[in-house]
Amino acid sequence: MDFVSIRVITGDIARLVGFYERATGVRARWATEDFAELSIGSATLAIGSTRTVPMFAPGSSHPADNRSVILEFRVDDVDSVYRNLTGTGFVRDVVKEPTTMPWGNRSLLFRDPDGNLVNFFTPAAPHMPG
Template sequence: MDFVSIRVITGDITRLVTFYERATGVRANWSTEDFAELRVGSATLAIGSTRTVPMFAPGAAHPADNRSVILEFRVADVDGVHRNLVDSGLVEDFVQQPTTMPWGNRSLLLRDPDGHLVNFFTPLTEAAIARLAH
């Protein structure tokens, strides 16, 4: 079995795709005007508009309604991502500025334009690097 993607449903697909393209430095692959994918490493962030929901499960997904999942991206330079996003003006809520966590990651926690928690992190310690080795 392979875990391949997370799909986020949004009421404003252009805004959300623009945010994730800027945040990750990855260009989205648009299949239709209602569905785009960002392939980041071994996983894919899929973003669909609310118009896609009736195609697979009418009423099952509601945009900007998540308060339990954190999307996480391992990056080379958390502080650089932070500067990039501050300069972009795309982030209204930095939940936690870049901070070195007790488990050895430097982490930036924010909310994307739909309010989802997003963690950008860089492993710093040997233990953190080893834990995330492929």
């Protein structure tokens, strides 16, 4: 078995894809106007418009309705990412500025345009699992 991706459903796919392209520095691959993927390291962030939901099961997913998942990205320097994203006003809803957590990781938490919680973190040690 392979864990392939996390898919986020959104009401404004262009805005959300643009946000993640800026936040990660990775260009999305668009399959259709309703679906794009960002391959980041060994994981894929898939973003689909609400028009894709009926193909799976009508009414099964609602955009901007998540309060239980944290999208996490390991980065080389959390403070640099913070300056890059907030210096331009790109991220408006910072939940926690760069902070060294009790387990040693340095983390930046913010919400994407749909309200999903995002954690950019730098491990305390280079080989520490994320």
